Amino acid sequence: MPIDSSLINRSNLYKKFSSKIFHNPYLDRTLVSFQGNKQAPFSSWFKYREGFSEKLVTYLLQELKPQPGILLDPFSGSGSSLFAASALGWQSIGIELLPVGIFATKSRLASQKINVNSLNTVIWDLKTINFLDYYNQTDTFNHIAITQGAFSSINEEKLIGYLFYCNNYILDDDIRSLLLYAAFCILEDISYTRKDGQYLRWDTRSGRSKGKNEFNKGEILNFDNAIHQKLKQIASDLDVSSIQLDLFKNSLSLQDPVEKPEPKLFQGSCLEILPTIEESSIDFVITSPPYANRYDYTRTYALELAFLGCSEEKVKHLRQTMLSCTVENRDKRNYLENYYTIIGGYQDFLKIDLTFQNQAALQEVLLILENYGSEGKLNNKNITRMLRNYFYEMCFVIYELARILKAGGIVAMVNDNVRYAGEEIPVDLILSDIAESFGLVTRHIWILGQGKGNSSQQMGNHGRSELRKCVYIWEKPAL
Numbered sequence: 001m002p003i004d005s006s007l008i009n010r011s012n013l014y015k016k017f018s019s020k021i022f023h024n025p026y027l028d029r030t031l032v033s034f035q036g037n038k039q040a041p042f043s044s045w046f047k048y049r050e051g052f053s054e055k056l057v058t059y060l061l062q063e064l065k066p067q068p069g070i071l072l073d074p075f076s077g078s079g080s081s082l083f084a085a086s087a088l089g090w091q092s093i094g095i096e097l098l099p100v101g102i103f104a105t106k107s108r109l110a111s112q113k114i115n116v117n118s119l120n121t122v123i124w125d126l127k128t129i130n131f132l133d134y135y136n137q138t139d140t141f142n143h144i145a146i147t148q149g150a151f152s153s154i155n156e157e158k159l160i161g162y163l164f165y166c167n168n169y170i171l172d173d174d175i176r177s178l179l180l181y182a183a184f185c186i187l188e189d190i191s192y193t194r195k196d197g198q199y200l201r202w203d204t205r206s207g208r209s210k211g212k213n214e215f216n217k218g219e220i221l222n223f224d225n226a227i228h229q230k231l232k233q234i235a236s237d238l239d240v241s242s243i244q245l246d247l248f249k250n251s252l253s254l255q256d257p258v259e260k261p262e263p264k265l266f267q268g269s270c271l272e273i274l275p276t277i278e279e280s281s282i283d284f285v286i287t288s289p290p291y292a293n294r295y296d297y298t299r300t301y302a303l304e305l306a307f308l309g310c311s312e313e314k315v316k317h318l319r320q321t322m323l324s325c326t327v328e329n330r331d332k333r334n335y336l337e338n339y340y341t342i343i344g345g346y347q348d349f350l351k352i353d354l355t356f357q358n359q360a361a362l363q364e365v366l367l368i369l370e371n372y373g374s375e376g377k378l379n380n381k382n383i384t385r386m387l388r389n390y391f392y393e394m395c396f397v398i399y400e401l402a403r404i405l406k407a408g409g410i411v412a413m414v415n416d417n418v419r420y421a422g423e424e425i426p427v428d429l430i431l432s433d434i435a436e437s438f439g440l441v442t443r444h445i446w447i448l449g450q451g452k453g454n455s456s457q458q459m460g461n462h463g464r465s466e467l468r469k470c471v472y473i474w475e476k477p478a479l
Helices: 005-020 054-064 080-087 099-111 116-126 153-169 173-185 223-251 270-276 302-307 312-321 333-342 346-357 360-374 383-404 427-437 456-462
Strands: 021-023 070-073 091-096 193-196 199-202 264-267 282-287 405-416 418-420 423-425 441-447 469-475
Touching: 005 021, 005 360, 005 427, 005 441, 054 080, 054 282, 054 405, 054 469, 070 080, 080 091, 080 282, 091 099, 091 270, 099 173, 099 264, 099 302, 116 173, 116 223, 153 173, 153 223, 173 223, 173 302, 270 333, 270 383, 282 383, 302 312, 333 346, 333 383, 346 383, 346 427, 360 383, 360 423, 360 427, 383 405, 383 427, 405 427, 427 441, 427 469
Parallel strands: 021 441, 070 091, 070 282, 091 264, 282 405
Antiparallel strands: 193 199, 405 469, 418 423, 441 469
């Protein structure tokens, strides 16, 4: 049977990498998602759904590069990769744009400096506090439009009173930071909202639900119960960690303990920060960039962004600055051209830009989707633009990763393939081909035993088929 001409470039790309694609039985959906952190100390405090598990990081480092060096995560999120690598003696560097991830990472760093007995004393004192006594009507939660009405009046007043008490009566900086983080971690639990991929889903009790079907998220915790449960969890994890550390130290004889370097964290876009990192300075990169799936993290984490003081304009700016993965993202080509010109990298810009233009499988699928858009077959006319922007920006990310990686260094990337209007976009193959254009070698494209099903709407229109969920392993050849 002749290959459909509309698939020929993707078919050729699959043939190129088919020998690298295989099921890794160690990997499962729990390991490569936040679910693997649900029961883990520290990382389970905050439900950061876009992260992968710390167990995955440990496995990758021990399997692929057991000798500690310098690790980078350019989309570090809440810091899972940084802390897991640090525990193995790696110096870790994280880049993160969203204040949500920055706050989570800094709070965990603060927790490592806390005297557990002092924290327990403060938590015990908090049980006697009526937070409504510290509520003042002049103090308000920094709502933005999308979060208005997220809390019952009593929960919001207690939250504001708790924040006032912590900021004004807790003198220890690290303990104060951790107490504020505890409130940050329970925002969804005490609200009428639930994170649901592309948006916040509203419980019908809020009066804001716009869905065709009534949505009830179940129990909405009252603030007192939620904050005391969270503080109990945090104190318990820190206490267990402290005991384990003491036992570890006492069990050592002549062997020195593993030094755990404190992670370094940079806030901003990796599109700007990666070009500033020294060439051939990184031993291992592990990351999971935003997927090309239309998820808007500035909406799903709107409560947390509002808690951190982000204004409407700040949130809109973050939405446009982040790696393009929503239909609202605008083209960054002119911005990247200007930036690379300013830093003296215009020739690099031209090389990256040409690599994008010459990626035949990508251009093939973009053309098909453009035609679908003109025929009204896409449920949003900007999907093609989003995908073009996504892969264009990922070209710059991958180029810089190849530049800063040492010879023999490794990139491990977690990502999913996607489908629009029944058309599969082989993200794993396209990104691996781009990586090879910049001098990296694809060692493995590990797939999970169970892939990702398409949406109910897609299944109804195009049938059921599975999309690959992957971990790509790229290597920079030794000199």
